[in-house]
Every structure is written in structure tokens, then in C-alpha cells.
Amino acid sequence: MSQIASEATENQIHPEIAEMFKAGVHFGYRKTKRHPNMRSFIFGTKNNVEVFDLAKVYSKMEEALAFVKKLGEEGKAILLVGTKASAREAIKATAERLGMPYVSERWLGGTLTNFKVLSDRVAHWLGLEHMKISGEIKKYTKQEQVRISKEITKLDRTFGGLRLLKKLPAAVLVVDISEERIAVAEARKRKVPVIAISSSDTNPDLASYPIPANDNSKSSIAYLLMRIEAAYREGEELRVASQAANIEA
Numbered sequence: 001m002s003q004i005a006s007e008a009t010e011n012q013i014h015p016e017i018a019e020m021f022k023a024g025v026h027f028g029y030r031k032t033k034r035h036p037n038m039r040s041f042i043f044g045t046k047n048n049v050e051v052f053d054l055a056k057v058y059s060k061m062e063e064a065l066a067f068v069k070k071l072g073e074e075g076k077a078i079l080l081v082g083t084k085a086s087a088r089e090a091i092k093a094t095a096e097r098l099g100m101p102y103v104s105e106r107w108l109g110g111t112l113t114n115f116k117v118l119s120d121r122v123a124h125w126l127g128l129e130h131m132k133i134s135g136e137i138k139k140y141t142k143q144e145q146v147r148i149s150k151e152i153t154k155l156d157r158t159f160g161g162l163r164l165l166k167k168l169p170a171a172v173l174v175v176d177i178s179e180e181r182i183a184v185a186e187a188r189k190r191k192v193p194v195i196a197i198s199s200s201d202t203n204p205d206l207a208s209y210p211i212p213a214n215d216n217s218k219s220s221i222a223y224l225l226m227r228i229e230a231a232y233r234e235g236e237e238l239r240v241a242s243q244a245a246n247i248e249a
Contacts, residue, residue: 017054020213023223026052027214028200038200041212050200057212061224064195064209065231067171072235073242076170078195081183083107086218087175092161094225098232101165103183105157112186115168122162125155171195173228176215177202197224 020026028034028042028050041060043053071078080102082091088104095102103111111118129152131137137145172187174180177198184206187194196207197215204210214220 014058017058020054020057020223023219024217025057025213025220025223026054027217027220028052028212033201035201035203037203037205038212041204042200052200052212052214060209061211061213061227064211065227067193067209068195068228068231069235069238071170072232073238074170075236075239077101077164077167078171078173078232079103079165079169080173081107081180082175082221084176084179084216086216087221090218090222090225091175094229095161098229099164101163101169102161104161107180107183108158109182110186111162111183112168112172112190112192118162118165121155122159122165125152125159126163128152128155168192171208174198174207175221177204177206177210179215195228197221 026043028038030048031045031050034042034050041052041056043051045051068078078098078100080091080095080100082088082102082104083106091102092104094100095104108118128148132149132152137148140148168190169192171193172183173195174183175197177184177196178201184194184196188206193208194206195209195211196202196204197211197213198204198207199213199215202215204212211224213224
């Protein structure tokens with residue numbers, strides 16, 4: 001373990017900090033790219049790359065996880081957003097395991113600020129999909145069937161991850177505030193809390209629950225999403241236990 005890592009973990013409050021180090025959560029960007037509001041989370045520099053203070057990252061992560069656990073306990077939805085290459089697969093996989101809506105390809109402007117239009121488009125897509133599955137599509141000409149099938153494919157690519165978004169989410173989780181700045185702006189406008197995994201080049205104040213961390217490494221993103229998923233599951237378990245207790249009572 002490097003000198004920086006050793007010093008950074010001397011005051012660790014949880015052995016999990018070592019796991020964060022292994023996942024590369026501590027790496028930021030070059031000092032020249034640092035956002036002024038990230039200064040307090042920086043421990044030092046190694047090979048011209050800034051290194052996060054993992055004790056402080058852990059503290060912010062715990063705040064975010066407590067919020068996520070509460071959402072799980074209340075059975076509320078989180079919209080997961082990660083369109084950059086390093087986040088796309090993990091965001092989709094995590095959302096699908098949790099049964100949550102997600103955006104992993106391209107954020108559609110107005111997803112949150114013009115939700116009625118989005119809902120209408122998703123409803124149209126699901127209607128066409130039902131038509132194909134039920135066989136109703138067969139009443140159309142071959143040419144029309146081909147056109148409808150192509151439209152379904154296109155809409156699936158565009159709205160596939162939003163199938164489960166029936167109303168405004170209770171929170172939006174983004175990987176990289178800068179990359180997902182439109183999603184963050186829309187969430188803030190609609191007063192939807194933002195949970196953000198974001199590196200040293202971004203403004204953490206734009207998120208309700210920022211997790212200052214490496215947002216460009218697959219291992220770092222996967223680790224943090226794993227912790228977020230576990231927190232939501234923990235909340236779900238509490239909800240189920242509470243419901244069971246009420247039934248028994």
C-alpha cells in the first residue's frame with residue numbers, strides 16, 4: 001500500500017475504507033481540473049493526480065446510504081442515470097436487479113421537467129409492444145407490421161430503461177455530475193433529491209447527497225453501486241419485516 005494510502009487509512013472509521021482503496025475510489029483528476037468546492041475532500045496528490053481523503057468519502061457515502069436505505073424502507077423509486085461508457089453497464093445491471101427505472105444511453109431532455117410528454121411516449125411504446133405480443137398486429141398489412149416492429153425497436157432503445165417510471169422518482173442517482181448535468185438540473189428544478197457519485201472536477205453542492213469519488217473507473221463505480229444496492233435492500237427487508245409484524249399483531 002502506498003504512503004498516501006497508508007496515511008489516509010490511519011484514521012479510518014471502518015475497515016471498509018480499505019475496500020474503497022482496492023476499488024480505486026480514491027483517485028480524482030489532475031489538480032488543474034479540480035472544482036474549488038471539492039478542495040475539502042482532497043487528501044493529497046500522487047503522480048499529478050489528486051487523491052481523495054477516504055475517511056471523508058466514507059462519511060459522505062454513509063450519509064447517502066442512510067438516505068437510500070430510507071427509500072428502500074418506504075418502497076420508493078430511484079431513477080439511476082449513467083450514460084458514460086464506464087458507468088453504463090453497471091447502472092443498467094443495478095437498476096434491473098432492484099427493479100428500478102434507469103437511463104444508460106442518452107438522457108432525454110424533459111424526462112423530469114416535461115414528465116407528461118414522456119409518459120405519453122412510453123405509453124404509446126408499451127401499447128405497440130402489447131399489440132405485437134398479443135397478435136393484434138396481424139390485422140395490419142405486412143408493410144404496416146414491419147413499420148410498427150421497427151418503431152417498437154426504436155422506442156425500446158430510447159425508452160427501455162424508463163418502462164418502470166410511472167411517476168416522478170423519489171430520488172435520482174447519477175454517475176458524474178458534469179456528464180449528467182441536464183439530468184441533475186431537471187431533478188433540482190423538480191426538487192427531486194440527487195445522489196451523485198462524482199469526481200474532483202465537479203461541484204458537489206449540486207447534489208443533495210454527493211459521494212466524492214472516482215467516477216471514471218468501472219471498479220470504483222461498481223463498488224459504490226454495490227453499496228447503494230445493499231442499502232436499498234436493507235431498507236426493503238425492514239419494510240417487509242414491519243409489514244409481517246403488523247399482520248401478526
